[in-house]
Amino acid sequence: MNQRRRAWREILLTAPSFGWLVVLFVVPTLVVFAIAFKPPDALGGIGHGWTLGTWRHLGNPNYPAIIWRTLWMSLVTTALCVLLAVPTGYCMARAPRRWRQPLMLLVVVPFWTSFLVRVFAWKTLLHPDGALKRLLVALHLVADSTSLLYRPETVLLVLVYTYLPFAILPVYAASEKFDFSLMEAAQDLGAHRFRAFVSVFLPGIRRGLLTAVAMVLIPALGSYVIPDVMGGTNSEMIGNKIAQRTFVDRNLPHASALATLLMLAVLLPLALYPLFAGRNNDQKPDRKEVA
Amino acid sequence: MAEFLEFRDIKKSFGAVQAVDGVSLTVQRGEIFSLLGPSGCGKTTLLRMLAGFEAPDQGRILLNGVDITDQPPHKRQVNTIFQNYALFPHMNVRENIAFGLKLAKVSRKEIDERVDAMLELVQMRDQAKKRPSEISGGQKQRVAIARALILKPQVLLLDEPLAALDLKLRQRMLLELDLIHDEVGITFLYVTHDQGEAMSLSDRVAVMNSGKIEQIGTPIEVYEAPTSSFVAAFIGDTNFLEGAVAALADGDYCRVRMPEFESPLLCFNDKRLSVGNRVYLSIRPEKFTISREQPQPDRLRNMLQGKVEDVIYLGNVTKYWVRVGEYRISVSRQHNRFLLDEQPIRWEDDVWISWHADDGFMLERYSESDEDLLQVPPETVFETEEEPEDSSQDGEDRR
Numbered sequence: 040m041n042q043r044r045r046a047w048r049e050i051l052l053t054a055p056s057f058g059w060l061v062v063l064f065v066v067p068t069l070v071v072f073a074i075a076f077k078p079p080d081a082l083g084g085i086g087h088g089w090t091l092g093t094w095r096h097l098g099n100p101n102y103p104a105i106i107w108r109t110l111w112m113s114l115v116t117t118a119l120c121v122l123l124a125v126p127t128g129y130c131m132a133r134a135p136r137r138w139r140q141p142l143m144l145l146v147v148v149p150f151w152t153s154f155l156v157r158v159f160a161w162k163t164l165l166h167p168d169g170a171l172k173r174l175l176v177a178l179h180l181v182a183d184s185t186s187l188l189y190r191p192e193t194v195l196l197v198l199v200y201t202y203l204p205f206a207i208l209p210v211y212a213a214s215e216k217f218d219f220s221l222m223e224a225a226q227d228l229g230a231h232r233f234r235a236f237v238s239v240f241l242p243g244i245r246r247g248l249l250t251a252v253a254m255v256l257i258p259a260l261g262s263y264v265i266p267d268v269m270g271g272t273n274s275e276m277i278g279n280k281i282a283q284r285t286f287v288d289r290n291l292p293h294a295s296a297l298a299t300l301l302m303l304a305v306l307l308p309l310a311l312y313p314l315f316a317g318r319n320n321d322q323k324p325d326r327k328e329v330a
Numbered sequence: 331m332a333e334f335l336e337f338r339d340i341k342k343s344f345g346a347v348q349a350v351d352g353v354s355l356t357v358q359r360g361e362i363f364s365l366l367g368p369s370g371c372g373k374t375t376l377l378r379m380l381a382g383f384e385a386p387d388q389g390r391i392l393l394n395g396v397d398i399t400d401q402p403p404h405k406r407q408v409n410t411i412f413q414n415y416a417l418f419p420h421m422n423v424r425e426n427i428a429f430g431l432k433l434a435k436v437s438r439k440e441i442d443e444r445v446d447a448m449l450e451l452v453q454m455r456d457q458a459k460k461r462p463s464e465i466s467g468g469q470k471q472r473v474a475i476a477r478a479l480i481l482k483p484q485v486l487l488l489d490e491p492l493a494a495l496d497l498k499l500r501q502r503m504l505l506e507l508d509l510i511h512d513e514v515g516i517t518f519l520y521v522t523h524d525q526g527e528a529m530s531l532s533d534r535v536a537v538m539n540s541g542k543i544e545q546i547g548t549p550i551e552v553y554e555a556p557t558s559s560f561v562a563a564f565i566g567d568t569n570f571l572e573g574a575v576a577a578l579a580d581g582d583y584c585r586v587r588m589p590e591f592e593s594p595l596l597c598f599n600d601k602r603l604s605v606g607n608r609v610y611l612s613i614r615p616e617k618f619t620i621s622r623e624q625p626q627p628d629r630l631r632n633m634l635q636g637k638v639e640d641v642i643y644l645g646n647v648t649k650y651w652v653r654v655g656e657y658r659i660s661v662s663r664q665h666n667r668f669l670l671d672e673q674p675i676r677w678e679d680d681v682w683i684s685w686h687a688d689d690g691f692m693l694e695r696y697s698e699s700d701e702d703l704l705q706v707p708p709e710t711v712f713e714t715e716e717e718p719e720d721s722s723q724d725g726e727d728r729r
Contacts, residue, residue: 223383224416226403228430228481242420 043294068302075296083289093292097300102280106300109277112191112266113259118199120255121248123199128210128247129240132217139215146207154201158268161197162188165269189271197265202258206251213247214240247257249312257305333392334359334517335380335485340389342375345653349375350386351541357485357534362511364528364589367538368564376538377487380519381410387405393484410487414494415470417462423473424449424458430481446502450477451510468499470557475510485517494526504531526564529553537561555600562612568658569659571611572596575603575692583630583687590655595632596687614664617689618651622675625684633684634659641648641677650675652683659683 080086131142164171165187175181225235263278284294342350350372351474357363364394366374383405390399398406417426427448431441452472457465458514493501528535529549536546545552545561556562576587576594583712585594637652651660661683
């Protein structure tokens with residue numbers, strides 16, 4: 040009886056958020072999915088009947104290349120972000136307590152400026168007449184003729200710049216909760232510092248790492264502004280194509296098909312996440328005051 | 331022949347705090363040696379320096395005659411049982427215990443055999459597949475012991491290993507630690523603030539205070555013959571009576587004059603103090619005899635008359651607080667036989683307390699800074715105007 044009442048209460052309490060998700064997430068997603076199976080009409084709207092024609096168009100040799108580029112750019116971005124975030128998070132967590140808050144502030148401070156402004160700031164920096172370019176030329180690191188803009192590497196650089204805080208924050212949060220006496224225990228048992236780092240610290244912040252991967256990979260897959268502003272035609276990503284199909288070609292079914300593809304790419308790693316996250320039993324033991 | 335384990339004049343400070351201030355001590359092979367002292371006395375720092383987690387500012391540490399002061403932790407043949415056990419949460423019990431052997435690149439087969447033997451020793455065979463979060467505090471403790479012992483360390487370091495357990499479990503683990511020690515015969519260096527643990531487990535105890543060693547001795551020595559007032563007060567309860575040596579008497583004894591009392595008190599003069607030395611006379615509560623009637627005069631017994639101010643009946647003992655002049659003296663009495671028709675000593679009763687001259691100890695007066703640490707009722711603690719010269723202590727530490 041009591042249990043049933045509790046079940047009801049749970050349902051009532053989750054109903055608003057559930058409803059919100061259904062109306063604003065599930066339904067639109069299904070609509071997008073459905074549109075992908077509709078023919079376009081001449082006015083840029085959606086025609087009648089059902090068709091697989093749009094999906095056949097995805098066989099266009101342009102697409103595999105763009106999808107491939109989207110995947111590798113996102114994966115490399117994720118890898119670089121996590122690689123940079125782990126030592127950063129580790130050092131932040133080991134820093135004296137009174138330094139941690141200011142360090143955290145430094146990580147978050149870019150968010151105070153609009154994302155677009157920051158992207159355009161990069162454009163100014165890397166501009167052929169920009170300060171950075173001139174400095175590099177003066178140091179004979181790049182030739183005057185090389186362009187720093189409109190290259191896949193530039194897109195990668197700005198992607199990493201943009202998403203790095205999203206990797207640092209979860210890694211830092213996990214590291215801060217990590218019990219560093221475990222590192223001492225590992226060293227005590229014969230592990231040198233690096234070994235202790237790999238076999239005890241990294242597994243200890245596993246959840247933070249997975250969160251960081253998800254937080255970077257998912258938005259990176261859907262990047263649109265950064266490749267659009269920083270890249271040329273050789274660095275287009277799937278997000279750019281979706282925008283093109285929607286705004287330029289007015290082919291909504293085509294855009295929907297691409298969006299569905301992207302969604303699958305995002306959902307797949309999310310579905311695999313629980314497999315790697317492991318059971319929720321990594322409790323931190325209470326630390327008593329050390330005499 | 332070099333000593334087994336030797337700390338030579340170790341000093342270490344953290345910022346302005348002198349955590350360890352010139353400690354020298356030696357530990358014999360196979361013994362259980364305890365570092366006992368209040369929080370912040372430097373005992374844990376000393377242990378961490380032996381493990382390699384802290385480097386001393388000054389001094390050397392020698393193990394088997396080899397200077398290990400500059401060796402990194404993973405090279406030292408000592409293993410630690412951490413206060414919070416520090417078991418790896420992502421490994422099960424078996425993997426935790428095997429961790430050290432895996433690093434040592436021991437063969438798979440040997441690892442299995444040795445882990446099995448360890449699981450047997452700490453009676454954790456059935457729990458081998460469980461994660462640390464799935465076992466109890468006492469079991470975690472055992473895994474920590476097994477994980478450290480499997481590497482056959484020269485010295486096993488135990489950092490307040492029982493502090494996180496409840497009283498019952500603590501007593502059981504204490505016995506088990508003792509049994510394990512008998513079985514493996516490895517030297518234990520045991521850090522604790524709990525005198526009960528240190529007394530019951532140790533072969534020898536070093537009592538530490540503010541980064542210095544106050545006394546090293548067997549549990550009986552530090553309890554029955556403390557060399558400083560700090561030791562006397564930290565280990566067990568005691569009463570301090572303030573006075574000065576008035577006369578030497580009867581060969582090994584002397585008379586201590588207390589401004590409070592008419593007649594001087596007789597005390598065993600083991601420290602060969604001379605007339606005029608200012609001392610505390612320390613008498614433990616259980617050394618007193620308390621009675622309503624005046625006891626038979628005895629040449630070697632001191633007698634004081636007072637009034638009972640408080641009585642606490644604890645079952646196995648009764649504690650009395652007896653007012654004698656300015657002092658409030660703590661007396662505890664065991665009931666070897668309790669007769670129901672006996673008229674018990676009550677509050678406000680006039681009583682006699684007496685003790686044998688051998689049961690009192692003369693101690694140097696401690697410095698004022700120690701007073702917070704000495705948990706003695708305020709009435710029995712006195713300000714010292716002058717700092718006594720601690721010449722006797724230095725000699726006492728190296729026995």
